[in-house]
Amino acid sequence: MVDRNKKKTTRDRGKRLQRERLKPRLSRNPERLRRFSTVSDEEISSLYTPADLEGIDFLKETGFPGEYPYTRGVHPSMYRGRLWTMRQFSGFGSAEDTNARYHYLLSQGQTGLSVAFHFPTLMGYDSDHARARGEVGMCGVAVDSLRDMEILFHGIPLDKITTSMTTNAPAAILLAMYIAVAEQQGVSPGKIGGTIQNDILKEYIARHSWIFPPDPSMRIITDILAFCSDHVPKWNTISISGYHIREAGSTAVQELAFTIADGIAYVQAGIDAGIPVDKFAPRLSYFFNAHMDFFEEIAKYRAARRMWARIMRERFRAKDENSWKLRFHTQTAGVTLTAQQPVNNVARVALQGLMAVLGGTQSLHTNSMDETLSLPTEQAVTIALRTQQILAEETGVANSIDPLGGSFLLEKLTNEMEKKAMHYIRKIDEMGGMVEAIKRGYPQREIIDASYHYQRLLEKGEKKIVGVNCYRSDEELPIPILTIDKEVERKQVARTREVRRKRNAKRVASRIDALKDASLSRTNLMPVILEAVKEYVTIGEICDAFRETMGTYTDPAMY
Amino acid sequence: MKSVPAKKISRSRTTKGKRKVRVLVGKPGLDGHDRGAKIIARALRDAGKEVIYTGLHQTPEMIVNAAEQEDVDAIGLSILSGAHNYLFPKVVELLRKKKMGKVVVFGGGIIPENDIPGLRKKGVDRIFTPGATLSEIVEYVNKRIRPRA
Numbered sequence: 001m002v003d004r005n006k007k008k009t010t011r012d013r014g015k016r017l018q019r020e021r022l023k024p025r026l027s028r029n030p031e032r033l034r035r036f037s038t039v040s041d042e043e044i045s046s047l048y049t050p051a052d053l054e055g056i057d058f059l060k061e062t063g064f065p066g067e068y069p070y071t072r073g074v075h076p077s078m079y080r081g082r083l084w085t086m087r088q089f090s091g092f093g094s095a096e097d098t099n100a101r102y103h104y105l106l107s108q109g110q111t112g113l114s115v116a117f118h119f120p121t122l123m124g125y126d127s128d129h130a131r132a133r134g135e136v137g138m139c140g141v142a143v144d145s146l147r148d149m150e151i152l153f154h155g156i157p158l159d160k161i162t163t164s165m166t167t168n169a170p171a172a173i174l175l176a177m178y179i180a181v182a183e184q185q186g187v188s189p190g191k192i193g194g195t196i197q198n199d200i201l202k203e204y205i206a207r208h209s210w211i212f213p214p215d216p217s218m219r220i221i222t223d224i225l226a227f228c229s230d231h232v233p234k235w236n237t238i239s240i241s242g243y244h245i246r247e248a249g250s251t252a253v254q255e256l257a258f259t260i261a262d263g264i265a266y267v268q269a270g271i272d273a274g275i276p277v278d279k280f281a282p283r284l285s286y287f288f289n290a291h292m293d294f295f296e297e298i299a300k301y302r303a304a305r306r307m308w309a310r311i312m313r314e315r316f317r318a319k320d321e322n323s324w325k326l327r328f329h330t331q332t333a334g335v336t337l338t339a340q341q342p343v344n345n346v347a348r349v350a351l352q353g354l355m356a357v358l359g360g361t362q363s364l365h366t367n368s369m370d371e372t373l374s375l376p377t378e379q380a381v382t383i384a385l386r387t388q389q390i391l392a393e394e395t396g397v398a399n400s401i402d403p404l405g406g407s408f409l410l411e412k413l414t415n416e417m418e419k420k421a422m423h424y425i426r427k428i429d430e431m432g433g434m435v436e437a438i439k440r441g442y443p444q445r446e447i448i449d450a451s452y453h454y455q456r457l458l459e460k461g462e463k464k465i466v467g468v469n470c471y472r473s474d475e476e477l478p479i480p481i482l483t484i485d486k487e488v489e490r491k492q493v494a495r496t497r498e499v500r501r502k503r504n505a506k507r508v509a510s511r512i513d514a515l516k517d518a519s520l521s522r523t524n525l526m527p528v529i530l531e532a533v534k535e536y537v538t539i540g541e542i543c544d545a546f547r548e549t550m551g552t553y554t555d556p557a558m559y
Numbered sequence: 560m561k562s563v564p565a566k567k568i569s570r571s572r573t574t575k576g577k578r579k580v581r582v583l584v585g586k587p588g589l590d591g592h593d594r595g596a597k598i599i600a601r602a603l604r605d606a607g608k609e610v611i612y613t614g615l616h617q618t619p620e621m622i623v624n625a626a627e628q629e630d631v632d633a634i635g636l637s638i639l640s641g642a643h644n645y646l647f648p649k650v651v652e653l654l655r656k657k658k659m660g661k662v663v664v665f666g667g668g669i670i671p672e673n674d675i676p677g678l679r680k681k682g683v684d685r686i687f688t689p690g691a692t693l694s695e696i697v698e699y700v701n702k703r704i705r706p707r708a
Contacts, residue, residue: 139640
């Protein structure tokens with residue numbers, strides 16, 4: 001450690017440099033900008049020195065990978081042991097279309113699957129519902145019943161491949177379908193691995209695919225936590241997501257703070273439901289955005305790990321080290337992709353992927369360059385996957401753990417990030433926790449304010465986007481885009497109607513009654529849902545049963 | 560399900576006594592991406608328009624009913640789910656059925672260039688694509704949309 005005199009010398013030299021060398025120069029050649037700030041508009045100094053880390057205990061704050069508080073990484077060997085999982089979020093059209101894309105991605109070296117469902121599935125409507133018109137297969141794959149799920153995973157061994165499913169309000173139903181498909185393959189629930197997003201709080205905050213009001217939604221989640229800790233021990237039960245909070249326009253600090261506050265709410269709910277913290281906390285994971293500001297993002301991931309470790313150990317008294325470790329998935333920021341000069345997006349995505357890797361992510365989705373125009377073509381998604389492979393195999397960034405750790409700038413930003421995010425978390429605690437804060441519209445309004453602020457900076461030219469408000473070109477290189485065949489909707493509607501005709505109507509009716517009864521009692525819903533999906537009760541039917549007993553949520557429509 | 564109050568709101572007038580332009584910002588379809596819609600609602604409000612925001616997950620029927628109750632001059636639709644080819648023309652069609660064909664319908668979101676001519680032909684006045692600036696949209700509303708007497 002640096003002794004007192006040395007520290008003082010550093011500080012004095014820093015000041016002298018400012019006075020003697022920098023100031024006279026600046027009077028002749030002023031800096032490019034009046035103020036330098038991150039994409040979240042946090043001010044950045046011209047130089048960071050040991051003086052910025054004065055009084056900080058390196059071992060306590062930064063330490064070593066695999067050791068509390070895990071600032072440098074959750075594993076002692078990180079990518080030297082095993083690379084991050086390359087997991088491209090993918091789903092479009094029919095279950096057959098998406099199944100073919102999965103087989104293709106696996107053949108190209110992708111190491112895990114990630115399912116994008118279409119909006120009707122996410123909102124609990126079957127494809128033949130009036131609200132599904134025009135949406136079928138558009139933004140993801142159409143899944144109405146177990147039949148679709150069987151096709152989706154046809155030929156994919158569920159004991160070998162892990163699958164992440166982006167589903168929230170109907171997460172319990174899709175997990176039940178996945179378990180049922182695994183059982184058909186002869187794979188027991190104890191052997192399957194994967195993730196359901198199942199993070200309803202950020203749906204109210206930012207992503208907006210909700211069905212039921214907050215309180216019954218939290219009950220479904222605690223039922224999943226209890227069920228999985230007993231029967232599906234390798235499943236990640238909640239992927240606590242900052243990604244969408246950021247996409248909705250938050251700052252990096254808000255992304256971090258609101259996401260961790262959501263995590264606190266889930267842990268508290270699990271404890272309140274009587275599940276011991278160390279029984280479910282090790283299966284919670286996180287999901288963050290990789291936006292455009294290089295050091296701000298890396299600092300965010302490092303701060304997140306340290307904050308979660310401290311919260312789990314000190315606030316919730318978790319004893320199992322695995323409860324302290326924040327494992328996370330990263331997706332590069334969709335909002336930073338530009339429709340103008342879209343090939344430039346390849347460069348943006350490569351840099352964002354680099355940030356995630358330097359931040360110690362456990363898995364990564366790199367966006368395809370065409371995703372601001374449509375779902376990705378096979379060619380575009382291949383370039384995105386190859387970008388990860390180039391990072392892993394060519395650049396050497398995975399050779400050493402937390403290679404930027406110890407940088408004055410990065411350590412300072414990490415500390416600042418934690419401090420500012422904890423300030424938000426205390427405010428949310430004072431409101432009674434995140435569920436209450438959401439009911440008041442607090443995080444929602446903070447995000448709208450931040451996104452409007454950024455948009456104004458952009459329009460004033462204080463923030464820049466290449467090809468949009470600077471370096472524009474008249475001639476654009478057109479790129480091919482994916483279109484969804486109109487036939488998909490017709491075929492999907494026909495299939496779901498056929499499933500309904502062929503199943504046992506009497507058993508279906510009794511399963512639906514059982515769902516309603518269970519939702520009105522304190523019985524765990526998961527086994528009841530599992531029985532229902534095995535009888536080919538559809539997502540729309542299960543959600544309708546719960547809509548009847550739990551009610552629905554409507555957008556407060558603030559702006 | 561309705562997020563817009565069912566009462567008629569009295570029209571406010573500018574200092575010159577002219578009625579302010581009233582714009583309904585609508586989110587048809589099931590997608591939850593409302594960042595753009597909310598920013599545009601604020602920008603139009605800051606530009607002196609009266610703005611009514613429907614909130615998410617609206618059917619074309621809900622949007623047109625709200626437009627009728629609020630007596631708006633224009634409807635701005637935002638969608639990122641890909642269902643624009645069905646939902647946008649449906650809004651125009653319902654407006655015409657209600658003899659509200661003078662209400663200008665414009666929109667934006669993830670909309671491929673190839674879809675724009677078809678939408679225009681079906682009565683959507685203007686489509687803004689990603690990268691459109693707030694000032695562009697405000698200028699369009701200023702020029703194109705006049706308060707009805």
